[in-house]
Amino acid sequence: MAVLAATALLAVVVDQIVKELCTKGLTEGEPVRILGGLVYLSLLRNSGAAFSLGSGYTWVFPLVTLVVVGWIGFMVRKLRSVPWAIALGLVLGGALGNLGDRLFRAPGPFQGHVVDMISLFGPYGEYFAVFNIADSCLSVGVVLAVLLELTGRQRDGGRASSRKAETA
Template sequence: MLGVTAVLAVALDQWVKWLCTEHLTEGEPVRILGGLVYLSLLRNGGAAFSMGENHTWVFPVITLVVIGWIGYMTTRLRSLPWAISLGLVLGGAVGNLGDRLFRAPGPFRGHVVDMISLFAPYAEKFAVFNIADSCLTVGVCLAVLLELTGRQRDGRRVVHKKAETA
């Protein structure tokens, strides 16, 4: 399930990026859903909110470490919810890594294609993001929820007893 989730996430991310680079023009946002969502083609050399644009090479290195950690975790993974969570994180990481490796201005310096903006074009009120970013966010939030509810990656569930008050 982890592999299927990751492959679907990467495929959807790359397909949407291809559609946007083929049909959108930078500087010309497209308003959809009554202005709830804008498609605003941007190329981001940094991380979230364009942080670290001068250190683009760091992001693929971090991503490779995350991919390695997920690979290690799969050897002990026996939980469907954890497989989906880690599959989303893996898919999101690989989707953006592909941009970093294969898009301009060059390997390990490539800019990530972002296009989704909520409520206003060009992140006037919120960030501009892509499908990979969404997968990463949902996967991490699911992982936090699984941890908080005591669900273990090996399929066990740990129940924490509440402390008694006197």
């Protein structure tokens, strides 16, 4: 539980600090090229989900986040695995980081736009979506959870393959 909480807290804090620095230091429409153009910092306010999908339904995303948080809360009851705690902590932290934007940023509560700033290979997301730290945490957490599930690692610390052998 402590690993999950620490991972989620770290994800939210880093995400919010980076968003604050970017909103203060970057100007929309003026990308900053770094790493030889591999990465651009491009301030963007996104009312939708990934790739700006669902822009007209901004109010839905906080509700989806609450469902995800509830699901993670349900999963925590049997959590005894550090890798699963990290995966779920990343998902939780990413979800809460973007929820903070939806609740507290302009244009208003439950309609706030998520601050995105990282663009790969082009300044305006020509080749890949513009994203933020919370999005990265969500993505890495989900990929880690899928890998843990595919390799038979259980949330209670056991392995699926060893349980099958025990019951046979």
